[in-house]
Amino acid sequence: MRLIPRQNLVLPFVGFFHSFEAKNSFGKTNLTGFHSAGNFRRPINARLNTNLHKKLVKRFWFFLDVDGRLFHGVFRISCDAGQSKDTENGLRDNLLIGFYLSFFDKKDLTNGIDWFIPCAMNTNEISPKAGSRLNRIKIISRIFRVLIGILVVLMMLMSALFFLASVKLLVSGPPMVDTLHISFSPHQAYTSPFNVPLPVLLIGAVQLGLGGCGLILLNRLFKLYERGDFFKTENIRCIKFLGLIVIGIWLTQTILELMAHQNNLEASGLVYGVLIVFIAWIMDEGRKIQEEQELTV
Amino acid sequence: MNTNEQSPKTNARMNRIQKVSKCIRLFLQYGIPLLIVGTLGIGVLASKHLINLPQLAHPTADPATTARVGSGLRGVLILIVYLFWYRTALKLFGYFERGILFTAETVRCIQILGVIYFARFLVKLVLNFVGPSPAWLGIDLSDLFTSFLIIFIGWLIDEARKIREEQELTV
Numbered sequence: 019m020r021l022i023p024r025q026n027l028v029l030p031f032v033g034f035f036h037s038f039e040a041k042n043s044f045g046k047t048n049l050t051g052f053h054s055a056g057n058f059r060r061p062i063n064a065r066l067n068t069n070l071h072k073k074l075v076k077r078f079w080f081f082l083d084v085d086g087r088l089f090h091g092v093f094r095i096s097c098d099a100g101q102s103k104d105t106e107n108g109l110r111d112n113l114l115i116g117f118y119l120s121f122f123d124k125k126d127l128t129n130g131i132d133w134f135i136p137c138a139m140n141t142n143e144i145s146p147k148a149g150s151r152l153n154r155i156k157i158i159s160r161i162f163r164v165l166i167g168i169l170v171v172l173m174m175l176m177s178a179l180f181f182l183a184s185v186k187l188l189v190s191g192p193p194m195v196d197t198l199h200i201s202f203s204p205h206q207a208y209t210s211p212f213n214v215p216l217p218v219l220l221i222g223a224v225q226l227g228l229g230g231c232g233l234i235l236l237n238r239l240f241k242l243y244e245r246g247d248f249f250k251t252e253n254i255r256c257i258k259f260l261g262l263i264v265i266g267i268w269l270t271q272t273i274l275e276l277m278a279h280q281n282n283l284e285a286s287g288l289v290y291g292v293l294i295v296f297i298a299w300i301m302d303e304g305r306k307i308q309e310e311q312e313l314t315v
Numbered sequence: 316m317n318t319n320e321q322s323p324k325t326n327a328r329m330n331r332i333q334k335v336s337k338c339i340r341l342f343l344q345y346g347i348p349l350l351i352v353g354t355l356g357i358g359v360l361a362s363k364h365l366i367n368l369p370q371l372a373h374p375t376a377d378p379a380t381t382a383r384v385g386s387g388l389r390g391v392l393i394l395i396v397y398l399f400w401y402r403t404a405l406k407l408f409g410y411f412e413r414g415i416l417f418t419a420e421t422v423r424c425i426q427i428l429g430v431i432y433f434a435r436f437l438v439k440l441v442l443n444f445v446g447p448s449p450a451w452l453g454i455d456l457s458d459l460f461t462s463f464l465i466i467f468i469g470w471l472i473d474e475a476r477k478i479r480e481e482q483e484l485t486v
Contacts, residue, residue: 148478155474162467229457236464248475260464267457290432290461293404296339297425297468303328304416310325 152246159243166237187212203274218277225270232263254302261294329414336411343405389442396438400431422473429465436462 180200200214201207202222208214214222239256247253268287275283407424415421436458 148481151474151478155471158467232457232460236460243471248471257468264457264461286432286435287457287461290428290465293428294461294465294468296335300332300411300416301472303332307325307328 156244159240163237163240166233203271221270221273225267228263228266235260249305254298258295258298261291261298265291333412333414336408340408340412392438396431396435403427417472417476422469425469426466429462429469433462
């Protein structure tokens with residue numbers, strides 16, 4: 019354990035404890051953000067990469083040890099604090115140190131104070147309820163991924179059947195009874211693939227491509243949820259692109275219906291696509307707000 | 316330190332969210348009724364031959380009585396679904412406008428919107444098969460996926476909110 023000069027140690031130490039004051043709801047929000055930094059049982063990991071936190075890590079490294087050495091380090095600080103006990107700052111600093119020591123003695127954790135010092139606890143452990151919720155999310159994400167896989171296989175089978183039916187149609191001519199229907203939209207249905215106009219075929223291909231991209235993105239999104247990443251940039255990007263794909267599919271449907279000279283158009287696809295993009299944007303803004311709060315000292 | 320103050324960037328982000336939510340809510344609250352009134356007005360004017368509207372390429376024949384009842388029932392069901400959607404969307408954007416982002420109420424609204432979309436898909440499916448010419452032609456599976464996606468996002472946000480609450484209360 020190396021000793022750090024008093025003047026480099028005391029102020030960051032006090033400042034670090036100040037950051038854990040949870041006097042109001044905003045403070046509590048801040049508190050949540052600092053849980054990852056407040057863990058003294060293990061070294062602070064690379065989640066906080068700013069220079070300020072790197073300095074804090076250097077200052078507090080010798081706290082990241084078993085309890086005996088922790089006690090010694092804190093006691094050393096108490097001796098070296100050099101703050102006047104009569105001044106407000108001095109009283110406060112010694113109060114902080116004193117209560118930290120009393121917590122180390124496993125008693126009086128919250129005695130006489132209106133806040134607590136989470137940095138002395140192991141905040142890496144997740145409560146059993148939270149663990150079961152995370153597991154539930156992972157299981158459901160896996161189920162959805164399996165369903166998407168099954169859907170992709172079914173679509174490939176249908177495409178293969180369609181191809182075989184087209185070849186049979188080409189070889190043996192049209193059947194007596196119309197059994198094959200190719201539908202691009204409610205009013206764009208054809209009995210033979212060779213009767214489909216080229217523009218309809220192109221727009222149908224675009225629609226199919228968008229559907230395929232949507233399935234790939236859905237699979238990626240559920241994979242991220244299965245891994246335990248919920249509100250990262252990649253998740254939000256997937257949700258935003260899924261919203262844009264829903265809008266794209268609505269657009270292709272609308273164009274196909276207009277080409278069939280139908281004026282009975284629906285805007286629900288557009289509305290829900292915009293809603294999904296809007297929710298993704300709000301999640302992104304919320305994520306940025308939380309990141310800014312976490313990095314605010 | 317004073318943790319009551321929010322950073323200026325955070326304030327700017329919240330203000331942006333509130334402004335956009337307000338615009339969308341105002342459009343929903345006043346724009347959609349105006350659109351409906353405008354469409355009805357144009358229909359009334361067209362029926363009195365005061366204006367000319369473009370005709371359909373394949374105009375539908377005069378439907379039989381049973382078909383009229385069926386389409387009337389379909390219209391009523393879809394109207395009910397849209398009214399629920401309208402009320403929930405107004406509530407949701409009202410919450411966003413007030414800065415209430417990911418609480419139980421907003422999550423409930425998102426899930427209700429997903430359920431409404433799913434209900435709309437079911438109504439279309441049932442009416443397509445009950446109608447005079449049952450077919451899969453009128454069914455769009457993307458509606459089904461979109462509804463499930465919205466419901467799942469709402470459920471996920473709710474679970475994440477509960478995890479965070481539990482972690483905040485854990486000592």
